[in-house]
Amino acid sequence: MLHKQRVVMGVVAIAILFGGAWFYRRSNQIKADRAEAAYFQARQAMASGNATLALSDLQNIATRYEGTPGAAQASLTIAQIHYDQGKFREGIAALEKAATSRPGLASSIHMMMGAGHEGLKQFDKAAAEYLTAAKLTRFPNDAASFSASAARALVAGGKPDSARAIWARLANEPEGSMVSEARVRLGELTAVPVTAAATP
Numbered sequence: 001m002l003h004k005q006r007v008v009m010g011v012v013a014i015a016i017l018f019g020g021a022w023f024y025r026r027s028n029q030i031k032a033d034r035a036e037a038a039y040f041q042a043r044q045a046m047a048s049g050n051a052t053l054a055l056s057d058l059q060n061i062a063t064r065y066e067g068t069p070g071a072a073q074a075s076l077t078i079a080q081i082h083y084d085q086g087k088f089r090e091g092i093a094a095l096e097k098a099a100t101s102r103p104g105l106a107s108s109i110h111m112m113m114g115a116g117h118e119g120l121k122q123f124d125k126a127a128a129e130y131l132t133a134a135k136l137t138r139f140p141n142d143a144a145s146f147s148a149s150a151a152r153a154l155v156a157g158g159k160p161d162s163a164r165a166i167w168a169r170l171a172n173e174p175e176g177s178m179v180s181e182a183r184v185r186l187g188e189l190t191a192v193p194v195t196a197a198a199t200p
Helices: 002-047 052-063 069-084 088-101 103-119 124-137 140-155 159-169 179-190
Strands: none
Touching: 002 052, 002 069, 002 140, 052 069, 052 088, 069 088, 069 103, 069 159, 088 103, 103 124, 103 140, 124 140, 140 179
């Protein structure tokens, strides 16, 4: 009887464990579905020209449904709205929290953060964000494109040597999507300016 009771208790414990895991997954799925639905409603408001209402709805989604794909998408859209208004700091702030809470969209988020830093003329920070995005993406073409953005930012920030190293790597990638531009940029960065001949 003692052995039987232990078996029954073990079965009950396993059932509770699996039941709790199922409930947790189901709750997360419901939360994600609601976030996505709310996000598309906010997008509709934005498409109708009501940016103020859309921004309020998006901020609510990003806070209420934090950690869901819908919340991360909301943060990306919030940042774009701020960028369109020249409010780059506000856009970056909206993205910073989303980058840690939704790893699946981290590459896109860091790319957007890089664009925000470029808007603020913070070219070193922009390049760092672009390179982070390149490391996080699963797609080689996106990684090459993000790395190219980093190189352009470094040139704009007065660091041609750092940019040259990135372009050199991209130029040597077999079948890379940025090979042609990388070779052109390398030529531009390594070309020696021709000085005008001295007049006799």
